[in-house]
Amino acid sequence: MGASPGEFEIIRDFFASAPQGEGVVLGIGDDCALLQAPSQGQLATSMDTLVAGRHFPADADPAAIAARALRVNLSDLAAMNARPLWFTLALTLPESDANWLRKFSSGLLQTAAQFGVSLVGGDTTAGPLSITIQVIGQTARPLRRDGAGCGDSIYASGPLGAAAAALPVILGDQRVPAEVQHQAERAFYFPEPQFATAAAISDFASSALDISDGLIADLAHICESSHVSADIYLERLPVSSLAQSLAGANALSLSAGGGDDYQLCFTVPPDKVESVEKLGLGVTAIGTLSAGDAKVRCWHNGEPWQAPTAGYQHF
DSSP states (O other): OOOOOOHHHHIIIIITTOOOOTTEEEOBTBSSOEEOOOSSSEEEEEEEEEEBTTTBOTTSOHHHHHHHHHHHHHHHHHHTTOEEEEEEEEEEESSOOHHHHHHHHHHHHHHHHHHTOEEEEEEEEESSOEEEEEEEEEESSOOOSSOOOTTOEEEEOSOBSHHHHHHHHHTTSSOOOHHHHHHHHHHHHOOOOOHHHHHHHTTTOSEEEEOSSOHHHHHHHHHHHHTOEEEEEGGGSOBOHHHHHHHGGGHHHHHHHTOOOOOEEEEEOGGGHHHHHTTOOOOEEEEEEESSSSOEEEEETTEEOOOSSOSOOOO
16 A cells, blocks of 8 residues: 555645646636636536446556546537536545555546546545546537437447446456456446547437447437437347357347447437438447337337346436
């Protein structure tokens, strides 16, 4: 165990040196950050809390924890087609351990640099390990949940099920070869926010969100916001190869309801489908929207299919 720095030493030694990017007039170190809002578009902001033992193992690599915490928040900006600008961090620690903090801050700032987002403030305190990140971005063409219409096609932006299938490996309940272990850790700790896909579809999609709690559960949010119902055809789902190898026959269920994919689920009006298909994004049409009572109906090879879970439950 390393030294035990205090609150201000933690800020100074591990986070205050974060590079300050676009629009940061005054960053870490004062009562508030001063930020110059972009002159065009709208600001988009989102916040998530990750708690040890519920969202990640407490004894996981601190750099991987940090990468996951920031990436899942950035995924919300991607889902809104917002360019990331700034973020804040509230870090609750059971103990002040310099070695842990050094690894955590390294993983956090490396991830921030990769996505061009600046850490501009936050807070530290003592308690059970938890990480709260607020992200702020800018968008000129936001993708929302409430724009879908009857007849729209439903798409998934990429493979599903990998992180959910990886969870037993992450928790140590499933032993796998080293290469598969590495793939499982990448899927769980390093999800890829879909910024490029969101930008490409922004002129054509009628609604979008990121798949965090599971495809079925998250698609239900679009249905509720847009006052439509959905039919999805599970034989069309782009099930990830990792899910297939780790979960076998359960891979389809995990792809439909497991969550932690951070791919986009989006909808496209009939007259825009051809334009989306021509983009060559590798997206997959998985269903259609219709008038109804904001339900998601699942079908598998022509037969009704009942999801074994309702998606990730926060409480």
